[in-house]
Amino acid sequence: MKLEKTGLSRPLANASLTTRFGVYSFVCIAIMTAVLWYIVSRNLTTDMLDREWETTAKFVRAEVEWHMNPEDFTAQDFGAVAPKFEQLHRQIIMMPDLVRIKVYNRQGMIIWSDEDRLIGTSFPDNAELQEAFGGRIVVHMSPIAKGENIYERGPLNGLVELYVPIFSADKKKIIGVIEAYKSSDNFFKDIERARTAVLIVALGGGLLLYVALFAVVRQASRKISEQQANLLKMQSELVASQRMAAVGETAAAVAHGIGNPLSSIRATAQLSMLDCGDQNGRDLAEKMQFNLQNIIHQVDRVQGRMHELLNFVKPLEPHPSPVDLNSLLREQIETLRSRFGEAGVSCHLRLDEKIPKVRVDPNHLEQALAGLLSNALEATPRGGSVTVGTGVSSPSGRSRGVNISIEDTGEGIPIENRARVFEPFFTTKPHGTGVGLSLTKKFIERNGGMLSISDGSNGGTRMEVAIPLT
């Protein structure tokens, strides 16, 4: 059966680089830390144990050499050698945690123990003892279940058996084995502490590694995202500028193509109007004058559009100088006063007289504000109002600037059109070119400002121009 590539089979396929790295590296580092901990703690335990047994065995042998003769291990009369073994025992148990010893002769019989009941017994099935007779020090953990340890159960839990072979003087023969019981509790506690320390170090190291790698990858990922965003922005700017260039060419061609005929139409019409004065029939003259006046008017309209289009594609190099925005606004509103009157729209000013001057190109700002005011006026029905305000934004903040707001009481702009109103050639007006608002935006942005659109407080549209104070 073919496996589909579903979200379940590849749960991280669509996750971000950081998330994927976070998960994968966490798993890897966790495994690595666990393996590291296991290996180090195992080696440490083995080393500690080996050293421990070796030291104990050396100590036992040294004591045997000091206190005992080889014959003591072969004596048939256990009672006769018992005092010497007792002496040995007293010395040996001076070693920390050593609790009991058993002395075996070569036949595997216990010839002395601090537990009297064991003397004379033998345990042939004791594999560790047999191994010790082979000449090796043998260690056996958890030995309590063994038959020979019948008397070590109960109070002496957690013992380790250590079988130390005892050699003859020439070191060629094994004459007996001393089995020492060591309480492992303290010792294993030491080991456990060491293991815990290793675990903490391993976990700490793993965590440090994880955090460091994660931080590096996250930084790299951010950088990549930033670069991608920049690339996209550059691409879209490139596309926009190419489109602009194409529009520019078209506009220049249109201007050239229709400019000359328009000149002719206009000149002829003007000449005809001059002729009208010479006509005898007054009615005819009036009619002709009316029509010709219309021709001139239409030509001027086409001319206006053409200029608008050309202005749009013309590179706008701002020539900034300190500008008082309040005065500029007042001038523009004064220019439009008659149009406001004709439309039956009132204009309210809420200007903050304390705003500082801004450094912008006065001509650019004038055109932008004229466009915005004219738009607001056109959007407002008879009886409505346009409110114009100025103010300082974030007076104490770093992005200190001057704001201009123009709010109308029209129908507002539907949300779906909002993103598009600044696009060139987008219009909802029956006779609009769609150039006005995008040109306004361009004028403002070229002067370092920003133009934004939002809902007006009375249902209309609020346009806001923000100009930074540099």
Add this chain to the structure above:
Amino acid sequence: MTRRILVVDDERVFATAVGEYLNRHGYSTVINYSGEQALRTIEEEPPDLVVLDYCLPQMDGLSVLRKIKEGHPKILVIMMTAYGTGQAEVEAMKLGAFDYIYKPVDLHALRLVAEKAVDTLYKPR
């Protein structure tokens, strides 16, 4: 004294209309449809004022203006441009044009500029 105005534009209907309009307002006008033709006219019978289109076939308006100013610096020239790019106007003024006017030309406005130009001829330079 009737002032002589030379109108130079390859748009024949327009050039004729301009000539006619100025004629009716008391000027003597000559109409040429190319820069080369205009330069010949100037050599034969220099006008007081030239109304010159910026965009002409073969020899463009600025080149014609340059030639006029080289040979006859006293002849006044009004340039006409189809649309304002800023550059052309600056260039024309640098080369010594009296003024410039945008197309489609308001003949009345053109006449006023022409009058103003002609007025300067009465004053000592």
